[in-house]
Amino acid sequence: MEQQERLQVLKDIVNIDSTNGNEEAVADYLAKLLKKHGIDSQKVQFAENRASLVSEIGEEGKRVLGVSGHMDVVDAGDVSKWTYPPFEATEKDGKLYGRGATDMKSGLAAMVIAMIELQDEKKTLSGKVKLLATVGEEIGELGAEQLTSEGYADDLDALVIGEPSGPQICYAHKGSMNYTVTSYGKNAHSSMPEFGVNAIDNLMLFYNEVEDFVASVKDTNPLLGNFTHNATVVSGGNQVNSIPELAKLQGNIRTIPEVDNEKIQQVFADILKKLNAEKDVKLELVWDYDKLPVFSDKDSDIARIGQAAYERRTGQKIQLVTAAGTTDAAEFIKAKKDFPVIIFGPGVGEMAHQADEYVSTENYNDMIEVYKDMMVDFLSEK
Template identity: 55%
Template sequence: MEKAEKITILKDLIAIPTVNGQEEKIADYIQKLFTKYNISSEKVLFSENRANLVAEIGNGNGKVLGLSGHMDVVDPGNLEEWNYPPFDPTIEDDKLYGRGSTDMKSGLAAMVIAMIELIEEKSTLNGTLKLLASVGEEIGELGAEQLTKKGYIDNLDALIVGEPTNLALVYTHKGSIDYTITSHGKAAHSSMPELGINAINNMVVCINAINSKMTEISKLYSDPETGQVTHNITIINGGVQVNSIPDKTVIQGNIRTIPAYGNERVRKDIQTIVDQLNQQKNFKLKLTFDYDKLPVKSNKNSFLVQIIQKVHHEKYSEDLPLEGIAATTDVAEYIKADKPFDFIILGPGEGTLAHQFNEYVEIQNFLDVIDMYKKIAQEYLNS
């Protein structure tokens, strides 16, 4: 495939505004592209206008290597902050600007093109190379959850996730928990507070208790690659009028967990605080967990990592760094599959540009990763 066509494919993907939806348009685009090269693919419908895409090449024998990329992007935010329209991909100084250029349509495009070029070059693959293009990664790994439950992950021996890593090998990342707590009180006139129950005051007690517990945990537990457990209250709503005692307050918080102190322990800690406060007079708190993604950690000396290092070392005579990140990925759902597998997160672009204004990917980086994916697939499946 010519360089210009590769860039056009990436630009076409960026131009489709898949802000937490409309991913079926990208699934259709890739499926149509694959059809030209006789690559079989299957759409897995999630909801209206949303569909995952699964495709395979290879001889069906031997190992199965997965390539994972998500099709959705986050909202571009204030358009005045962009130098170029976020869904009108623009090239300047060998950088391609647009929402999703880094996170992670360049990674997805690189995987798609790598598969096509392996077919074009009539490469022998003694195994299966499997693309998993997912919906809703940015709002809860929705597509990854669906594909896992439907068994599309169960035959994987290894997986590469194309999130932007600036050519580092990410083998571990934090988990993520979102929770909501509602404090119910009793309304009264502010001149007679004794007749009411102040839902805000009770929530403040709860917030202080949770913050204290999370601070204690962060001091006691850490991971050399991903750091400490972190906790933040990110949304708070309460009260309707300045001279009325509030009868309801709602908070939402986010916790980033680590392998050394996982989700189950954190959920138990929060639940215990809420249960203990509800035993006190006038406290009526309700806790729900809205989002629960596991921390993940793979073997940094796995056969997959060895193959990737070999491929990179042959060209550059150096190894890629092994790192951990705080953000979560589709792996948090995929690891719930019936069969354990090795994984690595490796893709074009810099993670620090994700979700930012004027997001971009360096074109040469994008092109280099295409070649890297091809060589990794050949080495891994044929070794």
């Protein structure tokens, strides 16, 4: 493809408003584009107007390289803060602006175009490249969870997630857990609190117990750093002179192998059991989001190949790093066999979810060439 045609593909999918849904429109666009170049695809339906997309090039061989990107984007927020409309991709001064330009439709488009160009060039591949384009990454890695449970990742020998990385290659990231605790009390007039049960007071019992546990954690990971917990949403009561009968707290946890998801679930269960044994305390806990840490090998073939391909293309050496944020990799690593994972894509993470989100068009074009080299080189190695 010419560079302008490559850019048009990205513009077209940025113009599709796939805010926390409607990914099927993106999947249909990509499937049609791939079909135009002789590449078949399969939609995997998740819900109405929501479908992931699976596509392959190459032939049966010793290796399968997975490449993955998500098709959903976060809400554009206050549109008045945008210089250009978020769903009208705008090219200006070497940048393409639009919601999802960085996170992560540029990575997804670059992977698709790399596959198309290898197909058009009739490049011999000693194995297969498998595209896994997912729904719902921003709200729970829903598509990756479905594709993994249905076996689409079971044949992978390595996986590249095209999230914006910097330019850096990320080979490990923390796990992520979200929870909601609901405290049930009893209404009463604030002048007669003895006739009620204050749901906020009981919720604070839980919060204090959790904070005591967090303060007791001394474990750290030499690569990922510390386990963290943050209470992020609190609500309760409806009138200043009434004892509140309901209160809720939501929190986010970033886990490391030393303080993993299973341990956190047990600690929280023990806290609830202890508190609910007290008089007038009724707390309920729901885990809204539970994603494992990803801990891959920084010396893996795919990491080394990615570094070499980027340096050949740009003349720049790039670092291998770890990250706090989670990705679809947290679901894909649950496949039946182990494989190395890297997060490597156009754009910088700091632009994700921001007003005036953009990607450098030069970086986008560079990464298409980098992905092509990575696909060929990984499948060529014995």
